[in-house]
Amino acid sequence: ILVHGSLMLVLCFLLLRPSYCRGSKILVVPLDGSHWINMKIILDELHSKGHEITVMHSAKSWYIPTNSSIYTSIHIPTVGGDRSVYKKILLDVMVRRSYPTFIRSFHQQQLITNMLENAHDILAKSAAIIFEDEVLMKKIKDTKFDLMLTDPAFSLGVILGGYLKLPMVFNVRWINNGEGHQTIAPTPVSYAPVSGSELHDQMDFQERIKNMLHYLYSVYEQYFIINPAYTDLFQKHFRPGTDLVSLELSADIWLFRADFVFEFPRPTMPNMVYIGGFQCKEAQPLPDELEAFMQSSGEHGVAVMSLGTLVSALPHGITEAIAAAFAKLPQKVIWQLESEKPSTLGKNTKLVKWLPQKDLLGHPKTKVFIAHGGTNGMYEAIYHGVPVLGLPLLFDQFDNLLRLKVRGAARVVEVRSLTKDNFLEALKDILENPSYRKNIQRLSQLHRDRPMSPMDTAIFWIEYVIRNKGAAHLQSASFSLPWYSYFCLDVAVFLLAITGGIICGSVMACKALCCRKSTKKAK
Known part of the structure; x- marks a missing residue:
């Protein structure tokens, strides 16, 4: 009886005790627009769990209010744009939709490239202003945040989280210049459609050519359009070799706003957690x-x-x-x-x-x-x-x-x-x-039909990272490999060299034997 009583007391303690990560300090750097609508839903849930939330945003945000009962605001330099710009982009897209099917997606992507180039240039300058604001940086450091929660489509959160060396969780679907899988997970272009290509996972030969071209274009965008915007910032404030992609890959958990009921099946990673539809709820009575x-x-x-x-x-x-x-x-x-x-x-x-x-x-x-x-x-x-x-x-x-x-x-x-x-x-x-x-x-x-709701899944993994001060054990070793090692090109060159040496040696040996036989016959 005593044993059973002790077990019951222990069980009750485990069930009723508050999670020791509750009351943690979370720094949030969101993206405005519909992305904020997503983030706000998670923040409501985190606040209900007792976490202390601070949101960094522009004072001129479209949707993010300064005064809130669930978070404290920190204002940063204005990085938003005029919403009317999207009307112009819409008209440009409508013109390009008249182009032949194979090429119109590339022309549309060019519009996005121009927008991204300007946006990342603004973001890099905004990050530099933040780092040079000694009062603001001291305030952030002295608060001793336990976690950075950010949408990596807005690179300021990624950069600040990397600089402060905070455990980092992404609320993500889009990142830099495309869908998040393309940054963190293998992307076989034979069946994984590149974002913007308007393709599905059953591609014929011509469509695979198009998908490959979109993939190569996305690599060009990342390393020749986006990364250079941050070169001066990283040289001044980070260790050598740091770029935007390396900071993104250092994130502990990617809360991915997708579900393979909607997405096409493709390779993924251990630290990608799928929360597609987490914002959905049963309908409430209408007015x-x-x-x-x-x-x-x-x-x-x-x-x-x-x-x-x-x-x-x-x-x-x-x-x-x-x-x-x-x-x-x-x-x-x-x-x-x-x-x-x-x-x-x-x-x-x-x-x-x-x-x-x-x-x-x-x-x-x-x-x-x-x-x-x-x-x-x-x-x-x-x-x-x-x-x-x-x-x-x-x-x-x-x-x-x-x-x-x-x-x-x-x-x-x-x-x-x-x-x-x-x-x-x-x-x-x-x-x-x-x-x-x-x-x-x-x-x-x-x-x-799932064992846990997407929202509960998201909150669990956020608190998991806080409890364990990160989740480095879920990060792939591929993140630290140079590209030629990742694709085993160095191994391929070595094997080709060995094979070539063996072939050359065999040819030379055969020539030498043939020469000896010819000499003997001549004598």
Whole structure:
């Protein structure tokens, strides 16, 4: 009895004791826009666990408020840009979408290269200003943070975490110039599509050529466009040989915002933890006005349209065509639109400046989601099992929608060539063909079938790194190898030299024997 009693006391102690990493000090350097929406969800959970959070951001952030009940703000030099720049990029992308299929993705990537070159130059200058601010740096060092949590698409967090030698956790999908796998994991171009290539994992010969060219271009971007922007900064503040990639590879855990239900299967690494869809939750009740609108749709249901946070409005003619197509539907439509009311708007369409996207997608009346293809929206559509009509606009959105399209859960309409008729035809196809809903609900079932929720997984690994002061044991030895050793080119050269020596020696020996025989015959 005493033994059993002692065991029960020990068990109760283990179950009820607070985790000794709680109350840790976490420094967060997020990226603005939709990336911040993701990060904020994790910060809410960390705050509820008792952690002390400090967020470094610009005072002029688009979405990151200075005053918060869950974190303390530290302002850094302005690194954000004017959101109107994305409208110009959208127009440039629409022009390039008219190019032949093989080359248009390269032309689109060139637009992104120009943007990246400017952005990383600004980020490098901002980092230099931060390092030269002795008061700010002393404040950060004296706080003795336990962890750096950052989105590596925003390189300031990576650089600062490396400089302070803090254990580092990434909340990541995109990094530098592409999808995060390309930086940390092997990328066989025979079946792992490079971001921006608009390819899937079943490639023919021509597509593999295209994928290889995209891979080589991404290497060029990283080492000849992005890395040089930080050369002076690294020479002044870091040990020789440091570059942006080496700092990124030093991160302990990569919380990767992906799930192989959505991504194509490919090689990965031990310190990559997949948390795709962590922001998804069960739908909450809608405001009374919206709920009444949903119920008024009857058996036909509702179409929900949202184009995300970066591009507030499509070209006027496209908006008019979409509104005219909506007016022909028996379904009701809820459309998040910031521009002026289209003249072709039907009585079945409700315009809103903001909509509770997760709650609408989880509503039983929702029949289709018209979206631009942002990662958050795609995972929310998968989670709630709603088929997608995609209108890709920028960046990864073309690749994201392709992933759903090849799984039979989405259709895609090119914005450049969108008309009332082809948009309406695509809408009716999704609404009337049950295979789209069946396929996305199958993805939803697979996505939800897991031993631990993505959010719990994320929090566990963040606290794991704090408890263990890092996770170096999960990092691959390949990170420290020079490129020629990684690809065993030195071994190949050695073996070729040995083989060549043996062949040359054999040839010379044969010549010598032949010469002797010839001499004997002559005598």
